[in-house]
Amino acid sequence: LVRKSYASPPSIIRRRLSKIIEKIHEYDTIIIHRHKRPDPDAIGSQVGLQKLLQKNFPEKTIKVTGFEEPNLAWMAGMDVVADQDYQGALVIVTDTANTARVDDDRYTQGDFLIKIDHHPNEEPYGDLLWVNTEASSCSEMITELAIQSQLELDGEIARLLYAGIVGDTGRFLYPATSSRTFEIVARLRQEDFDFARMSRQMDTIDFKIAKLTGYVYDNLEVDEHGAARVILTQDILEKYGVTDADTSFIVGAPGRIGVVQSWGIFVEQTDGNYRVRLRSKYLPINEIAKRHDGGGHPLASGANSYSLSENEQIYQEIQEVVRNASK
Ligand code: AMP
Numbered sequence: 001l002v003r004k005s006y007a008s009p010p011s012i013i014r015r016r017l018s019k020i021i022e023k024i025h026e027y028d029t030i031i032i033h034r035h036k037r038p039d040p041d042a043i044g045s046q047v048g049l050q051k052l053l054q055k056n057f058p059e060k061t062i063k064v065t066g067f068e069e070p071n072l073a074w075m076a077g078m079d080v081v082a083d084q085d086y087q088g089a090l091v092i093v094t095d096t097a098n099t100a101r102v103d104d105d106r107y108t109q110g111d112f113l114i115k116i117d118h119h120p121n122e123e124p125y126g127d128l129l130w131v132n133t134e135a136s137s138c139s140e141m142i143t144e145l146a147i148q149s150q151l152e153l154d155g156e157i158a159r160l161l162y163a164g165i166v167g168d169t170g171r172f173l174y175p176a177t178s179s180r181t182f183e184i185v186a187r188l189r190q191e192d193f194d195f196a197r198m199s200r201q202m203d204t205i206d207f208k209i210a211k212l213t214g215y216v217y218d219n220l221e222v223d224e225h226g227a228a229r230v231i232l233t234q235d236i237l238e239k240y241g242v243t244d245a246d247t248s249f250i251v252g253a254p255g256r257i258g259v260v261q262s263w264g265i266f267v268e269q270t271d272g273n274y275r276v277r278l279r280s281k282y283l284p285i286n287e288i289a290k291r292h293d294g295g296g297h298p299l300a301s302g303a304n305s306y307s308l309s310e311n312e313q314i315y316q317e318i319q320e321v322v323r324n325a326s327k
Helices: 011-026 040-056 138-148 154-167 179-189 193-203 207-219 234-238 245-247 284-293 307-325
Strands: 029-033 059-062 090-093 114-115 130-131 227-232 260-269 274-280 300-305
Touching: 011 090, 011 114, 011 138, 011 300, 029 040, 040 059, 040 090, 040 138, 040 154, 138 154, 138 179, 154 179, 154 193, 179 234, 179 260, 207 227, 207 234, 207 245, 227 307, 234 260, 274 284, 274 307, 284 300, 284 307, 300 307
Parallel strands: 029 059, 029 090, 090 114, 114 130, 227 260
Antiparallel strands: 260 274, 274 300
């Protein structure tokens, strides 16, 4: 993917952005949601947008809602949002492809709903949508909104958006990283925030995660074409003292091995089902995710498996993808 940098974006994007800003002007209360099981881009785009709007529209009430993921508490906290806050409010959902994944069901309770996202637009919900699958991250899109609408940034907004972009690009490793991504992070880096601390934090793992990484490398099964899998049972999670959310720190680990092309991390849930984290270096695997109650990006998706035989089936589908590509 080679995306041209654009100081001034295509008119269709400009029109979309000005419509979003128009709607923001119209409402006194704005409530921002994002997806369940948040990652840095979910929080970065959600709270980055909140702080951006608070700075540029200080007279408005802007709130964020959703589960507070302890691993991401260093980024930002959530607000207490009452049911009545939704009356006559504008609701914006960031980084969330489908309604089932929106954290906090009350997102439908406002007066007008905007979707801002960079995942494939599988479920086009909302009264106004801005979906750009070429953007590396939703945080990149929020920064674009700020730049094109000439909104003021500050250090705290920049810290959140930068962290979101670093999260979703794997620190500029994944191919969705474009020349525009670099222009945007260069703009954010101009703001005054503790860059060293934020970068170090993004690279920090607990000791138990380091040990779990060892387990993943020790137990990874890799076939002759580079399809890989590892199963993390509840027993293993318990043994290493880690949560389901902690597996986000090891999901990229198999990709560091040269021969590995595409992989699945099968994480057993407390109900005995499996959350399957699918990743791939070059070959799309999101169709596999879609066939198994999930979805996501071409190279980073999530699925759900309801039996050991479905785990087997998913692994076979990964094997098929890499085998077909090696022909
Ligand atoms: P994860 O492995 O949970 O980090 O997910 C990787 C990507 O797949 C993220 O962009 C998610 O938004 C997406 N994703 C994960 N689980 C699901 C799901 N059940 N349905 C749709 N998309 C998902």
